[in-house]
Amino acid sequence: MQPTYRQIEYLRAVAECQSFSGAAKLCNVTQSTLSAGVKELESILAVQLFVRTSREVYLTPEGQVLYEDSHKLFEDMSQFVQIAKRFGSERGGVIRIGVIPTIAPYLLARVYKEMQARYPDMHIHIHEDVSAALVDRLNKRNLDVVILAFPYPIGSYGHDIIGNDPLHLVAHKSIDIPTKGGKINMLSMQDVPMIMLADGHCLRDHALAACSIGSRNVMPAYQAVTMASLMEMVGAGLGATLVPRLMLESRKGSLPDDVVVYDFESPVPERQIGIVWQRRDLKPYALNMRDICKVAL
Numbered sequence: 001m002q003p004t005y006r007q008i009e010y011l012r013a014v015a016e017c018q019s020f021s022g023a024a025k026l027c028n029v030t031q032s033t034l035s036a037g038v039k040e041l042e043s044i045l046a047v048q049l050f051v052r053t054s055r056e057v058y059l060t061p062e063g064q065v066l067y068e069d070s071h072k073l074f075e076d077m078s079q080f081v082q083i084a085k086r087f088g089s090e091r092g093g094v095i096r097i098g099v100i101p102t103i104a105p106y107l108l109a110r111v112y113k114e115m116q117a118r119y120p121d122m123h124i125h126i127h128e129d130v131s132a133a134l135v136d137r138l139n140k141r142n143l144d145v146v147i148l149a150f151p152y153p154i155g156s157y158g159h160d161i162i163g164n165d166p167l168h169l170v171a172h173k174s175i176d177i178p179t180k181g182g183k184i185n186m187l188s189m190q191d192v193p194m195i196m197l198a199d200g201h202c203l204r205d206h207a208l209a210a211c212s213i214g215s216r217n218v219m220p221a222y223q224a225v226t227m228a229s230l231m232e233m234v235g236a237g238l239g240a241t242l243v244p245r246l247m248l249e250s251r252k253g254s255l256p257d258d259v260v261v262y263d264f265e266s267p268v269p270e271r272q273i274g275i276v277w278q279r280r281d282l283k284p285y286a287l288n289m290r291d292i293c294k295v296a297l
Contacts (some may be wrong), residue, residue, distance in 0.1 A: 005077065007041040008070050010034050011049060015059050015067045015120040093248030095285055096125040098134040098146040102203045102227060103273060106250045107147065107293050113286075114292040131202045136279050145286045145292070149202050150272040157275040158283060162293045168248060169262040170231065170255075183265040193239040197224050198230075203244065206271045235259050244271060 013023035013034070019039075025032040042049050049063035059067055095115075098106055108126065115124055126132070127143060131152050137143045138157065148154070152159065169184060171177055171192065178188050197204045223232035227247055234241055235256025247259060255261070273293065277286040 001039050001044050001244065003044050007044075007138040008035050008073065010111045010294075011039045011041060011063075011067060011073070012070055014038060014050060014057060015063070015256055018057055020057060025196055027093075057082065058144055060243050093119075093121075094123045094125065095119075095139065095282075096142065096144045097289070098127045098129065098137060100131055100134065101128055102197070102201065102244065103147055103149065103246070104128045105227075106246045110295070111147075111292050113288055114290050115289065118283075135276075138276065141278060144278050145280050145289060146276045147289070148274055148276060149206060150274045151206075154276050157276045157278065158286075160287065160290050161272050161274045162290050163273055164270045165273050166264070166268045167195060167242045167244055168264070170234055170236045170243045170248075170259050171262065172234055173258050173260050174237060175240055177240075177260075178261065178264060180265065182263070184262045185265050188262075195224070195230065195233060195239040195241050197227070197230060203227075203242075203271065231256060231259070242269070 010023065010027060010187055013026045014020060016025045017026060019290040020035055021031050029037075038049065045066070047061050047062045047066070049066065051060055054278050097111070108128075111122060112126065115122065116270075125227060127137065129137075131148050133150075134143060134146045134148065135154060138154075147162075149165070169177070169189065175192060177184060177192060180188075224233065226244070230241055231243070231251075233239075235258055236256070243261075248255075275286050275290050275293070277283050
């Protein structure tokens with residue numbers, strides 16, 4: 001059997017008032033109720049908490065230790081109640097956001113800051129993972145909102161497209177790539193050695209599909225798990241890769257020295273960035289995030 005919060009409150013009241021009658025008034029109960037609560041607490045703990053005489057009541061050494069330890073319990077309870085009150089406010093609660101690695105570095109900080117400004121009492125939890133893992137967590141109700149690249153199968157979840165993210169070819173300067181009017185097309189890439197993100201990253205699938213790149217063109221010797229390492233290997237001369245504009249704009253002035261960025265002629269291959277929500281009541285938060293993200297696209 002565990003002591004109740006009320007019984008520990010009686011302990012604290014008697015310790016501070018050094019009187020059962022004064023403690024009963026403080027706790028707004030009868031003295032007999034308080035006295036019975038303290039006795040039951042002592043029975044549960046198997047510890048005598050107070051020395052009782054006809055003139056005074058004071059803590060035993062064991063009672064003193066437990067009284068001092070109770071401060072942390074009451075502080076935690078106070079914090080617990082305050083958090084609960086913030087959750088109940090119009091701008092409070094908890095929202096769990098999932099985002100894929102090829103979007104997170106370029107949008108996440110903006111989303112987090114703006115959401116905190118709009119919902120100051122909200123606890124925002126962030127989870128970064130590949131698309132399949134995020135949708136799985138959405139299915140298990142472990143995430144509320146997910147930012148993904150489309151097309152991607154999401155079942156019947158509500159969603160909205162934030163915007164388009166065009167792709168660019170980034171290649172080492174030593175690779176000869178024919179251009180027309182300063183731009184390239186799909187034919188320009190026929191014999192270009194390509195390096196890609198590893199399987200599981202939807203950007204790999206989008207790039208292969210959008211540019212009709214056969215698997216024979218993708219070099220198996222290197223598969224990256226981050227865009228940063230992929231770019232470094234392009235800079236080292238390993239090959240070329242397809243990069244979303246969102247990433248290029250975030251890295252202006254910080255690309256490897258020996259790379260060239262190529263634009264595609266129309267129709268430009270692209271991916272769509274969208275937001276998915278787990279329940280209907282989450283839609284307003286998701287649409288707020290959509291509007292925040294649109295500024296960056």
